Amino acid sequence: MTPNAASSAPPASPVTSRRSFLAATAVAGAAVAGGVPLLTACGGTDGGSRDGTTSGKDAEKILPAFVAGTVVTPDIPSKNGSAAGFTAELDLAGLKTSVPKKLGKGGRVTVMSPFWGSPPKGGNAYYTAMNDLIGVDVVWQNQDGNTYDQKLGAVLASSDVPDVVVVPGWNMTGKIPSAIISKFADLGPYLSGDAVKEYPNLAAIPTDAWRRSIFGGKLRGLPMPSSYVTNIVPFYRKDVFDEEGYEVPDSADAFFALAKEITNARAKRWACLDMKWTAWNMFGVLSGDEKSLGWNVVDGKLINRVETQEYLEAIEWTRKLFAADLVHPDAKLGKSSATDPAPKFVAGEFLIYNQDISQWYGQAAAQATQNPDFRIWGMDLFGHDGGDPTLWAKNPAGIFAFVNRKASESVVRDVLAVANVTAAPYGTKEFMLTNYGVEGTHYTLEDGVPVKTDQGNIDVLNAYVMIASPAATLAHPDLPEVARGQVEWQQRMGAFTKKSSFYGMQITEPARYTNLYNDFEQLEDDIIRGRKKIGDMQQAVSDWRSKGGDKLRDWYQKLLDDNGTAAS
Known part of the structure; x- marks a missing residue:
């Protein structure tokens, strides 16, 4: 800032x-x-x-x-x-x-x-x-x-x-x-x-x-x-979109089609960086910001985000972007430019990325004098099917x-x-x-x-x-x-934006469950980059349940029964 x-x-x-x-x-x-x-x-x-x-x-x-x-x-x-x-x-x-x-x-x-x-x-x-x-x-x-x-x-x-x-x-x-x-x-x-x-x-x-x-x-x-x-915004180069006539997408399929239109590896231009965080929002996946926010009552049953079909669909959609070589190579290799997008975003090597909302001002202010034609803007989030999104409160x-x-x-x-x-x-x-x-x-x-x-x-x-x-x-x-x-x-x-069952509540999970989620983020990234398969995630979820996930669900259910919900 x-x-x-x-x-x-x-x-x-x-x-x-x-x-x-x-x-x-x-x-x-x-x-x-x-x-x-x-x-x-x-x-x-x-x-x-x-x-x-x-x-x-x-x-x-x-x-x-x-x-x-x-x-x-x-x-x-x-x-x-x-x-x-x-x-x-x-x-x-x-x-x-x-x-x-x-x-x-x-x-x-x-x-x-x-x-x-x-x-x-x-x-x-x-x-x-x-x-x-x-x-x-x-x-x-x-x-x-x-x-x-x-x-x-x-x-x-x-x-x-x-x-x-x-x-x-x-x-x-x-x-x-x-x-x-x-x-x-x-x-x-x-x-x-x-x-x-x-x-x-x-x-x-x-x-x-x-x-x-x-x-x-x-x-x-x-x-x-x-x-x-949500503080995660899909940013795009509005100046380039206007110049090239690109339309801001309104569905998962439209995003994929736009990414193919933008990408030209010979010209050193790719559509985007890793869009996993946007995929969570696009497919309505429960928040991963806090463990407690990943739980919600659905049809009378308490479920965790990793158990949902939406979670798998978001991972699979993001994997397809990588598999089609529509993502900047730095994101696949884990280079620093994937976390510090400014230089290559400004250079036009990719036109879309997702990050914290504060970058909207940060990037615009940094370019205001030296690059007056530059314009960063935020896409509205959309449902994967082209309908309204289901977003979850942090x-x-x-x-x-x-x-x-x-x-x-x-x-x-x-x-x-x-x-x-x-x-x-x-x-x-x-x-x-x-x-x-x-x-x-x-x-x-x-x-x-x-x-x-x-x-x-x-x-x-x-x-x-x-x-x-x-x-x-x-x-x-x-x-x-x-x-x-x-x-x-x-x-x-x-x-x-909806509030999940434990929104706003101060909760610490019992220590015995502390490491239950440790491997999920790495597995997500491995699947997205083609190093693992969706079946590996399904097995990980099954293991999660047997190693404590189901007992943790019972613990959260009792918490909910005793205290009710702060969500409204």
Whole structure:
């Protein structure tokens, strides 16, 4: 993400390293819209904790009241689970104030959080300005994000836990879920029901994100919300499509025919990269972002995504693209350009690929000056038969901040004062300071677009945005057509998005099932690239059932029977 835009920044893919995602985006944009689906969730029985009681009457008693913010009106309101969009140039003199009264009481709060890069020195101009605004002395204990799970485990196993600990979802493995429940405070007395109204920006966080923040039957997390609409977009070179007269496909067969029309190996042009992630959506395969999202009740029976016909059909369709040599050779060989598509996509070596929605802005911004004719756009997802797609929601929050169970009430309230500022919406003074720092020192405004200075790129990273964030937001005043395109794509896709049975619930599978899915992703890729056959997947599913899949189904069924579903 370039420093002149606020943006949602979900992970590069459902299987890409979340660490590299955060390192690449420097987190600032991620905090605006959240967008980090969890790899695992929390609340399992094997660690001695309660299973995901995040639905039904119990949850209704715990959840904060939702009060929509009125301080700022987005140019494109959220719809069907989309982010809100902002396209207009910023007027710093016209920024709104969402926290008119300083809520901090001057206390000292220590925060441990993952950091990617070189942490700035304490007491820098950004930290000082934020602490002055909030009325709290926040002291950062930044830890290397690449090894954060190790540090996290050691700290939570000790008696020396900071006042606040940030835990990304992908670090919620092993004993971490149980430690969250035993080590961190219940925020319900401060936030449940109407109590949250003391903190208006927290009250404006969507209810689904708060539901994700219930761990062990208590409201423990301060969330980073995200859109629940799939973040994987099939991108294409609209400029080349317009020039060549290619039509955007609307079915699996139409895509295959277009791929044959585009591909000319002698001219070093292929249709696409590996389109497996789009195939999941095209064939209506349940989400693979989290283990719990892969389960759903169908005709009264709980099934897993790998057991479905749609799963096999998606793999087979993708295999045919490779078999017909319509996919760029780099994707078959696993070269770096398959995960960093920009250079060869810009060069026109392939015209279609699927990746995170944030690349829509990233690619467009990178080419805006040097290659003005270049235009990246997102295809609408379609059903494989040419009808409407069946899409499955990802979870609505993925990074959480927790308060030490031993913290005094004054410390808890100081933490909430911090969160109320960091959750301020785009277009406010609090948002600008949180995400860009001090004007003139950390950023300048150029044609209505905030551009970070060198000092801003040093100081304003990986910090206050980790405490809590506003509802999902996309804001690109320098490329308003991209912001509009992204949000409207989410809105259209959101209309076809369903929530599976365990949507929004914090769940950790028992440890004995941890490795049950280990070989599936590699087997998918082997079949797609012709190294294995569909029959090998069918055998793998049979083995999965006998080695624990059927017992795991029973475990999930009991969870559903006991707690109901959060999906609606």
